[in-house]
Amino acid sequence: MELERLVEERLLHSGLKPKEVNLRSILLELRAWLRPSVEGSGIVRTAGFDYTLIHPQYGEPYHSLTAGAVMECLQKFLMPSGILQRAKNIRRLRLLDVGFGLGYNVVVALKRLKDINPKLEIEVLSLDKELPENIPPPPEEFRELHGKILDSLPNFEGNGISLKLFIGDARKTIKEISSFKAHAVFHDAFSPYKNPELWSLQFLAEIKRLMRRDGVWVSYTSSLPVRKALKGLGFKLSSTTSLGRKRKGTRASLVGREELEEKERLKLFKSPYAIPLLDPDFSRKPIEILVDYRVRVELLKVAQGGVEPPTPRFSAVCSTN
Secondary structure, eight states, X not given: OHHHHHHHHHHHHTTOOGGGSOHHHHHHHHHHHHSOSSOOOEEEEOTTSOEEEEOTTTOOBSSOTTTOHHHHIIIIIIHHHTHHHHTXXXXXXXXXXXXXXXXXXXXXXXXXXXXXXXXOEEEEEEEESOOOSSOOOOOHHHHHHHHHHHHHTTEEEETTEEEEEEESOHHHHGGGXXXXXXXXXXXXXXXTTTSGGGSSHHHHHHHHHTEEEEEEEXXXXXXXXXXXXXXXXXXXXXXXXXXXXXXXXXXEESSSOOBOOHHHHHHHHHOTTOSOOOOTTSOOOHHHHHHHHHHHHHHHHHHTTTOOOOOOOOOOOXXXX
16 A cells, blocks of 8 residues: 555646556556565575575575576676776776675676786775675685675775775765776666666766776666666667576666667657656665656656557666675
8 A cells, every 4th residue: 555655646646537547457567566586595505506585575596597607796797898908908906896795796796807918907885785694605716805895994094905884875875985987887676577676877976986997787688778878968879688587687888889779779769667766865765766767757658649559578687795
């Protein structure tokens, strides 16, 4: 009943009466977004023979169950970011990590970067609401560094690596960062329909503020509201490869050219779902962001005369890691 009340209030605020729209369809879609994506809890083994966790609130795994945790770190974040190539020719590299989670993305990146350039100085800033309990260790190759970092959090220094973890609402902690310019951003919050406050237009604008002009933003998601927000902020988009059961991810940069397939590009212009999530003053609750988004989608559907493309199947994903 609370969800229905929020939707009705937002509809009225937007100038629509509940009887003028398909209220049942709106509620069904919102409930589907909020429903846990996978069954189970605690530590689970992936198809890649490593381990991850199921988040108790979101009902999503921190990493891909069908591809493996480390494989996802490599294929969805490290490789598309291009920083392995950059590490060969620079002295210092900066990484912004949105969603520290189990620490795997960071540790895999640090290990591989140091393998390529042992003299490279690496500065990492990570954001997360809270650290999970009982974090499973990664595969042996990454275990020593992973243990050292976890034991020293929120700050780690050693072997040319500097890492600082900001714990708390990332919408607030990101404002504490002022002089950081990232070569790459790993955006690995939980899916936009579970964790919308970390995918809003306003939050992505804060991330842009902390990026170099030639920096690269990467994420596992290809969701329309996220891509639309990135485009609105001036980013050029391309898709990263699918992995396991996960759809293509997204790579965004402020330089270069856009490389989306035609069907992906058309969705961003034609689908009523291709509008950003909004959180103007960083005070909205996640459910309020989702309700506002879905009602604005409904306004576009009405404006289009009720004709719309098929509803996109949003990727439910891997993590606040």
